[in-house]
Amino acid sequence: MNISDVREFFPILHQTINGCPLAYLDSAASAQKPIQVIEALTHYYEQNNANVHRSVHTLGSRATEAYEGARVRTARFIHAKQAEEIVFTRGATASINLVAGSYARAVCKEGDEIVVSAMEHHSNLLPWQQAAKTTGAVLKYIPLQADGSFTIQEVENTITNRTKIVAISHISNVLGVANPVQQIAQIAHKHGAVIMVDGAQSIAHIKVNVQELDCDFYAFSGHKMSGPTGIGVLYGKKALLDGMEPIEFGGEMIAEVGLHDASWKEAPWKFEGGTPIVAGAIGLGAAIDFLKQIGLDVIEAHDKQLTRYAIEQMKRMEHLTLYGPEEGRCGLVTFNMDHIHPHDLATVLDMYGVAIRAGHHCCQPLMRHFGAGATARASFYLYNTEADVDQLLNGLNKAASYFEGVQPG
Template identity: 60%
Template sequence: MNAKELRKYFPILHQEVNGHPLVYLDNGATSQKPIQVIEAMDKYYREYNSNVHRGVHTLGNIATDGYEGAREKVRAFINAREAAEIVFTRGTTSACNTVAYGYARKYLGPGDEIVTTLVEHHANFIPWQQAAKATGATFKFIPLAEDGTVTLEAVKETVTDNTKLVAIHHVSNVLGDTTPIKEIAQIAHQHGALLFVDGAQGAPHKKIDVQDLDCDFYTFSAHKMAGPTGVGVLYGKREVLERVEPMEFGGEMIDYVDMYDSTWKELPWKFEGGTPIIAGAIGLGAAIDFLEEIGMDNIERHEKHLVKYAMEQMREIEGLKIYGPQQDRSCLITFNLDTVHPHDLATVLDSYGIAVRAGHHCAQPLMRWLNVTATARASFYLYNTEEEVDVLIAGLKKTKEYFGNVFS
């Protein structure tokens, strides 16, 4: 099934914005949701809305089956060894903070190192920065290549026997590069360090096998992969998750409570305090079914084709600069146009019905490394088409012409 055929499943795409057909190119921020996901969540609320695990009545059992069934779908989707290694969170940010508080702040101290890069999204940067400040550990950065990518040579030069945790992106939400996770895992483990991977831009766009990657943690958000907002996944190897302390207490994560001490349930429930994200997990499960039917390899192949197709035309626009690697990019293109501020560029494109992202993309250290304050970003997904790329290119040319006339 090609992109044009897939669009029929996405109701939101069939509308006009400012008198023009919507061209949605802000998938890096959040993707649109197919009817299958919307209907799965609607069915939960209409037919078997109930809390999970604790009840013994029929609706509770159906809801529990749906919730835990979604966990198994996630396990298979990323090839984790067991469902106990899959923790439902509020999203990637929540997962990063869970490990930063429950692991880094508990086990790290002066002399230890947390290694990351300046490319990271703030969600995979600030929790480690603050953990380092709280524990006295050293916050350390892998030097970037000229195009902003991470080389294995730089990783080898940075990671030492003092390194306890390496936190890095799978795919950059700004530069679109793919980091060699498997090789970085080998380097980290040779030094006795754990590897935490921000997969927010990885899991929606490529086939993930956490056992093959051999990362210790991998996290992603449902809303960037055709699923609902407010739910995400933290994968961790069982032996590592066992050591992480929960960050939230009460409700579903409790095993036994005494007056002066308490114990927690086994994995994964010790991290899922209170009423869990039931409808969100069910929606994520439906999104995974949808993506698996299309095939993650097919999705990645389609997106890379669109990126290549778009970049070839964007390079012909005088004054347009593309940031990051010029070849073999994943699902997005970040750029600036002459002296046009990215917010002005996005506003003009919006007047033609084209939705792109503009700003620092929650990556201010990287913006300073690039020597810019902001950029524009066009990000693609399985339902985008070559025709939409053509509309984007025409919009960029009109924007350039408009501002050229204004300042001429």
Template identity: 65%
Template sequence: MNVQDIRQLFPILNQEVNGKPLVYLDSAATSQKPIQVIEAIDKYYREYNSNVHRGVHTLGTRATDGYEGAREKVRKFINAKSTEEIIFTRGTTTAINTVAASYGRANLQEGDEIVISYMEHHSNIIPWQQVAKQTGATLKYLPLQEDGSISLDDVKETITSNTKIVSVMHVSNVLGVMNPVKEIAKIAHENGAVMMVDGAQSAPHLKIDVQDLDCDFFAFSGHKMCGPTGIGVLYGKKKHLESMDPVEFGGEMIDFVGLYESTWKELPWKFEGGTPIIAGAIGLGAAIDFLEEIGLDNIEAHEHRLAAYAMERMSTIEGMTIYGPKDASKRAGLVTFNLDDVHPHDVATVLDAEGIAVRAGHHCAQPLMKWLKASATARASFYLYNTEEDIDKLAAGLVKTKEYFSDVF
């Protein structure tokens, strides 16, 4: 299926914004949804809307089959050993918070270390700050190389026998850096630590194999991979999940409730308290079907081509600063940049007038902004439905932005 055929499956792309055809370059924030996902969610609500697990009536059975069927699709998508290792959450943020609150609090004490990096999203910083305060553990940061990448020599130097948890993003949402998480996990395990991977920016774009990565936990969100908002996944090795306590209590996750004591269901349900995100899971399952039909290898290759083309076009613009690796083969499908003397929000505003959607701000990565010596940046991020023509329009829009502010000042 070529990119023009793919684009036809995304109804939202067939519109004008400010009188111009929409050019959507903000998929790292949230991706658009293909008609297959929209129809799968619509069908659930129209034809078999019901709660899961509890009822024996027909609609309840169909809803349960759809929900648990989506869990199996996720298991295969990331090559987990068992559906017991697949926990549905509200997203990456909830998944990381679950590990920090449950595994972290139970296994950390004063003198222990948590290791993360300067490039982390706030969702992979704040939970560890909080658990460090609660347990007395020390939070340490992996340094970055000049291009924003992580050196394995620095990993070996930073992770010690006192390190109990390492949590690193697979792909940076700002720099586009693809981190060597498999190698980092090996070093973590050699020092007796567990490895958490923030896969929010990798699961939509790369073929994931959690067994090959040998990570202990892996988190990602549905809305960045053509699925609905409000649904995500926490993968955890069974041995860890079995030892962890739930962090939300109520219906669905219980086995027996007495007046003063209660017991929990087996995995994975003990971590899914309350009515689960049924429509979201079904929509995520449809998104996985869609992505696998296109092929994750094809998606990755397409985005590498777009990133290389974007860097080539944008680097010719005077006053352009591009952050992250200069070699497009070493980055994911996004380009973060600044134009001299033009605030990123002004860049995004002028581009929006041309129908071009980009992200501007600190991208939930304020420590990284400080490391870059930038208060904010603009970011263009690409996905399977973007084209070289989109990038040509972006480049033309940036030239227009520069000319506009040159005339103003």
């Protein structure tokens, strides 16, 4: 499939907003869905809707086969050693909370360290704050450079033999640059720590090989890679998952239940209590097939080219501030315009059919690092074109003209 033909598979993009073509530039928040994913969900609900693992009838067998087949496809997609290393969750947030609520609370004690960075999305920060409070562990931060990034030397200086867990984003949802996860993993393992990687922003844009990264845990969400909402993945090395206790209890995850005690199934099923997210997993499998058909290397090159194009054009604009490193960005630009609040800017852009995100992007510590209460963010994906970027630039010029002479109150 040629990436220039991809847009035709996304029905939602074939509409106008306020009389203008839709330029959807908010894929970092949630990506749009191709018809292949929509049809996979429809087919499940129309033909195979049933609970999994429990029923011997035909629909139950079909549903179970499709659900577990999605687990196999997901494992292959990120190069896990086996399907049993894939836990289906409600999203990346739930995946990280599972590790923080089970693994961290079991291995951390008073005086131990959990290492994070101030660039993290709140979903990869709040769970570790709570784990530290519960266990008495110390939450340590890798110092940031002025542009929001950090150096590998600062990682070396921060991780010690007291460190039990390092939690880091693969690609920042504000900076758009990839962190050196493989090197960080080596440092963490040298000190006897495990590494938890938030892959919510990377999974859709670059090839992910958990064996090469040698990460211990990797979390991502389906909806950011053109899959359905409500489905996420936790990859964990099998030995670690086997040693972890579930944090949700109920049907489906048990081996045997007595009046006063119970035992659990093996991983990953012991972490999937209740009726699983069957349709979501099936839709995720369809999204994986779609992305593989295009090729993650092709998607990465496309997204980086669009990002470079946007940055080159935006650097020429007066009264516009770009945040984060200029080089190596994939899929997004974060910026502000003088005297225009990001929410006002987003409202004006919407008048011209351009959808961007405005706010703190669930990264308030990083916003404070930049001295900004909020920023605007335009994010790109495989269905975007230079015409979308041009529409953004035109909207920014319109906004600058609209607010010309307006001083902040």
